[in-house]
Structures are given as structure tokens and as C-alpha cells.
Amino acid sequence: MNVDVVAVRVPCLDAIVDIEPSSGLRPLNLRELWSYRELLYFLAWRDIKVRYKQTALGAAWAILQPLLTMSVFAIFLGRLAHVPSDGLPYPLFSFAGLVPWTYFSTAVATGAVSIVGSQQLISKVYFPRLLIPLSAAVTPLVDFAVAMLTLVAMLAWYRVMPGAALAWLPLLLLLAIATAFATALWLSTLTVLYRDVRYVVAFLMQFWMFATPVAYPASLVPAKWRVLYGLNPMAGVVEGFRWALVGGPAPGPIVAASAAVVVVLLVTGVVFFRRAEGTFADVI
Amino acid sequence: MSDIAIRVEHLAKRYSIGAGVESYRTLRETLGQLARAPFGRGRTRSAAAHIWALDDVSMEIKKGEVVGIIGGNGAGKSTLLKILSRITTPTRGRARISGRVGSLLEVGTGFHPELTGRENIFLNGAILGMARREIARKFDAIVAFAEVARFIDTAVKYYSSGMYVRLAFAVAAHLEPEILIVDEVLSVGDAKFQQKCLGKMDDVARTGRTVLFVSHNMAAVQRLATSALLLEGGCLAGTGPVRPMVARYLGGHAHARYQAGRRTGRPQILEAQLVDAFGQPVAKPLNTETFGFRIRFALPQSRSGIRLGIGVLTGDGTVVFTSGSDDVAIEVPADAREYEARVMVPGDTLLAGDYHLAVCLWDAGETLDLQEPALSFALEYGPSVLYASGDNRKGFVNVRCGWTLEPALSLVGLP
Numbered sequence: 001m002n003v004d005v006v007a008v009r010v011p012c013l014d015a016i017v018d019i020e021p022s023s024g025l026r027p028l029n030l031r032e033l034w035s036y037r038e039l040l041y042f043l044a045w046r047d048i049k050v051r052y053k054q055t056a057l058g059a060a061w062a063i064l065q066p067l068l069t070m071s072v073f074a075i076f077l078g079r080l081a082h083v084p085s086d087g088l089p090y091p092l093f094s095f096a097g098l099v100p101w102t103y104f105s106t107a108v109a110t111g112a113v114s115i116v117g118s119q120q121l122i123s124k125v126y127f128p129r130l131l132i133p134l135s136a137a138v139t140p141l142v143d144f145a146v147a148m149l150t151l152v153a154m155l156a157w158y159r160v161m162p163g164a165a166l167a168w169l170p171l172l173l174l175l176a177i178a179t180a181f182a183t184a185l186w187l188s189t190l191t192v193l194y195r196d197v198r199y200v201v202a203f204l205m206q207f208w209m210f211a212t213p214v215a216y217p218a219s220l221v222p223a224k225w226r227v228l229y230g231l232n233p234m235a236g237v238v239e240g241f242r243w244a245l246v247g248g249p250a251p252g253p254i255v256a257a258s259a260a261v262v263v264v265l266l267v268t269g270v271v272f273f274r275r276a277e278g279t280f281a282d283v284i
Numbered sequence: 285m286s287d288i289a290i291r292v293e294h295l296a297k298r299y300s301i302g303a304g305v306e307s308y309r310t311l312r313e314t315l316g317q318l319a320r321a322p323f324g325r326g327r328t329r330s331a332a333a334h335i336w337a338l339d340d341v342s343m344e345i346k347k348g349e350v351v352g353i354i355g356g357n358g359a360g361k362s363t364l365l366k367i368l369s370r371i372t373t374p375t376r377g378r379a380r381i382s383g384r385v386g387s388l389l390e391v392g393t394g395f396h397p398e399l400t401g402r403e404n405i406f407l408n409g410a411i412l413g414m415a416r417r418e419i420a421r422k423f424d425a426i427v428a429f430a431e432v433a434r435f436i437d438t439a440v441k442y443y444s445s446g447m448y449v450r451l452a453f454a455v456a457a458h459l460e461p462e463i464l465i466v467d468e469v470l471s472v473g474d475a476k477f478q479q480k481c482l483g484k485m486d487d488v489a490r491t492g493r494t495v496l497f498v499s500h501n502m503a504a505v506q507r508l509a510t511s512a513l514l515l516e517g518g519c520l521a522g523t524g525p526v527r528p529m530v531a532r533y534l535g536g537h538a539h540a541r542y543q544a545g546r547r548t549g550r551p552q553i554l555e556a557q558l559v560d561a562f563g564q565p566v567a568k569p570l571n572t573e574t575f576g577f578r579i580r581f582a583l584p585q586s587r588s589g590i591r592l593g594i595g596v597l598t599g600d601g602t603v604v605f606t607s608g609s610d611d612v613a614i615e616v617p618a619d620a621r622e623y624e625a626r627v628m629v630p631g632d633t634l635l636a637g638d639y640h641l642a643v644c645l646w647d648a649g650e651t652l653d654l655q656e657p658a659l660s661f662a663l664e665y666g667p668s669v670l671y672a673s674g675d676n677r678k679g680f681v682n683v684r685c686g687w688t689l690e691p692a693l694s695l696v697g698l699p
Contacts, residue, residue, distance in 0.1 A: 015664045040411040050398045124393040125411055126370040126385075173439040193630045278373035281366065282299060 012220050022278025043135040062143035063150050066098040073215050081126050086217045086248040092158050096242040097214040103144040104180050104203050111136035111184025112201045115192050129277040133188045137181040165244045172240040179233045185269030191274045227280045230257030289494040290345040295377035297338040297363050339518040350489040352509030353498045353534045359515040361498045363540040365467050386461030392452030397441035408455045422458045430454035457484045464498035474492050500654050502601040531600040534640050540659040551645050551652040555580040572666025576628035588618035589647045594627050599638040604680045636665045
């Protein structure tokens with residue numbers, strides 16, 4: 001290793017920093033964000049490590065949680081209520097929806113309280129605050145990966161072979177991350193400004209799940225309402241995931257509507273967050 | 285490239301001190317206000333509920349300067365550091381910082397109790413702005429500095445408070461920014477470790493880096509800083525060489541008696557008063573008489589290992605002597621209650637002059653309360669032949685020197 005490689009690289013590349021009151025639109029400093037990527041890695045690594053150290057079940061929990069929910073759905077909704085499942089075995093159908101949904105709900109639940117929970121850091125050190133909700137959106141990807149392995153096992157068990165649509169999976173995952181991040185941006189800022197928002201979040205997530213085709217197919221929604229239904233960005237994500245993994249009707253319009261909503265949610269979320277972050281340390 | 289490291293222009297910071305302590309609102313409150321006054325601004329807080337923690341401060345700090353920021357509680361020291369460290373934004377004014385900033389407002393920020401020492405070094409380093417490769421390169425030096433090599437793979441929740449603080453400071457001490465901003469972090473650890481920390485700060489200052497630090501410890505300020513900023517009530521009261529600034533700060537806070545403001549709920553010095561040999565309050569003690577200090581302090585929670593100490597300082601902040609409960613093997617009981625200590629100074633110890641008293645409560649891990657100066661007093665010469673020459677005597681202490689004087693033996697002229 002030569003000397004140049006060892007040379008110190010300090011995240012704040014800008015040699016000159018101007019400190020001004022935080023008002024109006026503040027452009028996103030992507031270069032700075034990129035220079036802090038190692039901190040994002042360490043924040044995510046810390047949360048994963050601590051979680052797996054503290055919980056006795058560890059990785060098993062990532063499998064058990066969606067698996068148990070699936071069992072409840074399969075018994076009450078599949079068996080007893082005869083909810084349709086686009087011709088797929090109901091357990092497989094609901095599990096394919098639960099995997100992205102569990103990722104999303106975990107990311108949003110931790111993301112909403114992430115800024116308030118990082119009070120110690122925020123009041124003592126500077127770094128782009130955006131990293132905190134971003135880390136909350138990235139960390140549950142480990143559990144997501146574990147749940148995906150379970151899903152692969154289930155596909156093998158039910159002898160279902162994913163088709164060419166599988167190629168869309170990475171893009172759909174990106175859409176899921178963007179949805180979680182955008183929602184976390186909004187909710188984490190609101191939680192700082194209005195401390196009672198956190199009680200709303202639990203209810204919101206419950207409500208949101210019923211508005212998302214996790215336990216039932218989007219085909220239950222009349223065709224003319226589908227695009228409107230897609231305004232719930234998670235409708236596109238979950239429907240898309242299921243389509244990419246186990247087949248079924250292509251959810252084109254829903255996913256397109258969801259993607260558009262996510263872009264809006266993300267841009268406004270970043271603006272909102274940036275306006276508020278300058279004084280997080282004062283109100284937290 | 286100019287030689288100015290930090291330029292601050294008309295910097296001001298306003299905090300709202302709403303009806304309660306909390307400055308955030310509840311959604312219900314805001315919605316309620318909107319319902320009552322849909323066309324109002326939605327904010328009914330009056331201007332009276334604001335406080336200017338920093339008010340129109342302008343200054344320049346040159347590259348390579350080591351600047352101590354001094355001032356009483358609520359003078360705006362921490363607010364200034366927070367703005368310069370980009371933790372919060374100013375309400376008005378601007379600042380320009382030329383150079384990479386490393387700020388250390390707390391030791392051990394982001395330490396996680398469940399993680400091992402090794403893991404925390406990397407996490408804390410990353411939080412402070414070090415690259416992973418840089419941390420890896422300095423890893424051995426950090427562990428050696430902290431003296432925790434044996435426990436490096438143990439979760440830090442099992443560390444003693446001393447070990448924890450040493451490790452945390454060691455990480456921070458190996459940060460190599462061009463501009464270092466430090467808040468009262470020298471108050472941690474035992475005396476030996478504090479000396480080590482001061483030494484490290486000295487090293488940093490000597491390599492030509494700009495250092496800006498807040499401390500209540502006037503001895504540390506005088507030792508490290510080349511110049512000082514004096515803040516009072518959010519305004520800049522003066523800048524200049526460190527000695528006169530410290531003297532001005534100490535002089536400006538001359539009280540005959542110390543009484544704590546609000547209770548902090550932590551171990552706290554409540555009262556300090558000058559007394560005579562019989563324990564009665566005295567205003568103008570004579571240096572020939574025994575006098576002392578009556579100090580009341582409180583332990584709100586039961587806590588063992590507490591020590592109480594005093595220091596007597598000259599008018600310009602030089603320490604004349606210190607005395608701690610641990611020096612005289614007095615153990616402070618651990619019971620949660622108030623205590624009163626009397627620390628007596630025998631007559632004929634000090635020369636006449638202006639003095640300040642510093643009082644400190646600490647334990648092995650940290651300084652719990654430091655009042656410097658707690659009170660100030662003028663000592664006058666008592667009627668004694670020892671001081672007949674009056675102000676011709678220089679210095680601060682009366683050393684009982686052994687004297688002889690006789691005609692010198694001359695070798696010349698001996699038989």
C-alpha cells in the first residue's frame with residue numbers, strides 16, 4: 001500500500017464553510033452527502049449489530065415476523081373468508097406481499113422516530129442530518145434479504161418459477177426504498193416539530209396496510225379506480241413485487257402512478273427536511 | 285489564501301423559551317390555533333418568550349491561534365461553539381470558516397454501550413468525521429492512549445467510568461482537523477488523565493492548528509490559550525491576550541459569597557462563604573488570623589466516591605494552592621443529603637492581596653460542579669512584625685525562611 005492510499009480523507013471536503021441563518025430553500029449538497037457515505041454505513045452497521053446482539057432470536061425474527069402474519073392471514077382471510085389470490089396458493093400470495101410491506105413498515109416506524117431518537121448525536125456533532133432517516137430506510141434491508149430467502153424456499157415448496165418479470169425486481173426494490181425514505185423524511189421532521197405525531201404513526205401504518213394489496217389482490221379494486229388506488233405508493237410496490245416474483249396480471253398503471261407519487265413525496269420531503277434541519281438541535 | 289481561520293459577523297441566536305421548557309409544539313395545539321384564527325400567522329407566542337443567547341458578536345480568529353472562550357453561565361459560550369460547529373444555525377449574521385473543522389462538544393458522542401471498545405472506536409471516529417482507513421491507521425495509538433488494550437473486545441457497558449472516558453477522549457484526541465473546537469471536555473477523568481489530555485491539547489496547539497475552546501478552568505485556559513474571548517450575556521465583552529482577559533473575567537465576577545441559582549438535581553455546590561476562625565462570616569480577613577471557607581453542597585442521589593476541593597487563585601488567575609478532601613483523607617459520605625465543609629487556612633500563610641476561591645466537586649470519572657471563581661476576597665495585613673515592610677513583600681505566600689546573619693569569616697589576616 002503506498003502512501004497516497006493511506007492519505008487522510010476527511011468527509012468535509014469543502015475547505016470553506018459559510019454559516020448562515022437557515023431560511024428559504026437550501027440546495028441539497030450531494031457532494032457532502034457522498035463524502036459522508038462511510039458514516040451512513042457505520043450508522044446502519046451499528047443498528048444491525050445492536051439489534052442482533054440484543055434480541056435472542058436475532059435473524060430468526062426476520063423470518064418469523066412475516067411468517068406468523070402470513071399464517072394468520074392464511075387461516076382467517078384465505079381459509080375462512082375466501083379472499084381471492086389471483087389463482088396462487090394464498091400463503092405464497094400473501095407472503096410475497098408481506099415481504100416488501102414488512103420492510104416498509106419497519107423502515108417507516110424506525111424512521112419516524114429516528115431524528116428524535118438521535119438527539120444525543122444531533123446536539124453534539126455535525127453531519128448531514130439526512131443520513132439519519134436514510135440509515136433507517138437502509139437498515140431493514142438486512143431483514144428484507146433474510147425474508148427474501150424464506151420466500152425463495154416457499155417458491156421452491158410450491159413449485160412456482162418466477163418468469164422474465166423478475167428482472168424488474170431491482171427497480172421495484174429501489175421504489176420501495178424511495179417510498180420508505182420519503183415517508184421517513186416527512187414523518188421524522190413532523191415528529192420533531194410536533195411531538196404527538198409519533199402516536200399517529202402506529203395508527204397510520206395500520207390504516208396504510210389495509211389500503212395496500214398485501215392480504216388481498218389489487219384486482220379486487222374496480223379497474224377504473226386502479227390508478228387512483230396507485231396513488232398509495234405502496235400499492236404499486238407490493239403489487240409489483242408480487243408480479244415480479246410469482247407472476248399474475250401486470251400492474252403497469254398502478255406502478256406508474258405510485259412511482260410518480262414517490263417522486264413528489266421525495267422532493268417535497270427533502271425540501272421540508274432541509275428547511276427544518278438547521279434548528280433540529282434547538283427543538284429536539 | 286488569507287490567514288483568517290474564522291470570521292464571525294454580527295452573529296446572533298434567539299431561542300424561544302415558551303410557556304414550558306419544551307420548545308416544540310403539539311399538533312393539537314397548532315390545529316387548535318388554526319381553527320380559532322384561520323387567517324392568523326398560526327403562532328401566538330409573544331416576543332417576550334424569546335432570549336438572545338448570542339447577540340451581535342463579531343470577531344476574527346487567525347490561523348494557528350489558540351483561543352479560550354470564557355464567561356459565566358449563560359454568557360453564550362456553548363451557543364457560539366454550536367453555531368461554529370454547524371450543530372445549529374444562527375438567527376442572524378454569518379460566519380465563514382476556512383479549514384476543516386473538528387468539533388468536540390462532548391466526549392464519547394455516539395458511543396453505544398452494547399458495542400465493544402473496538403467497534404465504538406470505529407463508530408465514534410466515523411461520527412467525528414474520520415475515514416475508516418484513517419481510524420484503522422490510528423487504532424493502535426488510540427488504544428494505547430486510552431490504556432484499555434486488555435478490554436478492547438469487551439462491550440463498553442462493562443467499562444468503568446474512567447475507562448469509558450479515557451477511550452472516548454482517545455478517539456477524539458486523534459482527530460486531526462485544521463480547526464479544533466472543544467467544549468469543556470477537559471473536566472473528565474482523574475487528575476493523571478487530565479494532565480495527559482492537556483498535554484495532548486498542547487501538542488495540537490503546537491502543530492500550528494487553530495484551537496477554539498471553552499473552559500471554566502482558568503488554569504487550563506491560561507496554560508493553553510494565547511488569547512481569549514470574553515462573553516457576557518451573549519455579547520462580546522472583550523478580546524485580547526489571555527492573562528488580562530482572565531483577570532477581567534475573575535474581577536467582573538467578584539462576589540463576597542457564592543449562592544447557587546436553581547437546583548440542578550446533580551451533585552451541586554450550594555453555598556460558599558468566607559469565615560473566621562470561629563466559623564462566623566467575615567468580610568475583611570487579616571492575613572495573620574486563621575480564616576477559611578464554609579461550603580455547603582448537596583448530593584441529590586446517593587453516590588460514593590465524591591470529592592470536594594478548593595483552590596485559591598491570585599487576582600489574575602494563577603493558582604496559589606489547592607486542597608482536596610482526598611488530600612487529607614476525608615471521605616465524603618455517599619448518603620443523599622446536604623453537607624457542610626469548613627476548609628481553614630492557618631494565619632500567616634498568604635500575603636495581603638486580592639484572591640479568588642474556586643470550589644470543585646468531582647469523582648473519578650468527571651467534574652460534577654466547578655465554581656471558578658466562587659467568591660473573591662481581599663486579604664489585608666494584620667498587625668505583625670512579619671509584614672512591617674508592607675507592600676515591599678512580593679509574591680503570595682509567607683514562607684518561613686530560616687535566617688542567619690553574622691559577620692563573614694575572613695581568611696585574610698589569620699595568623
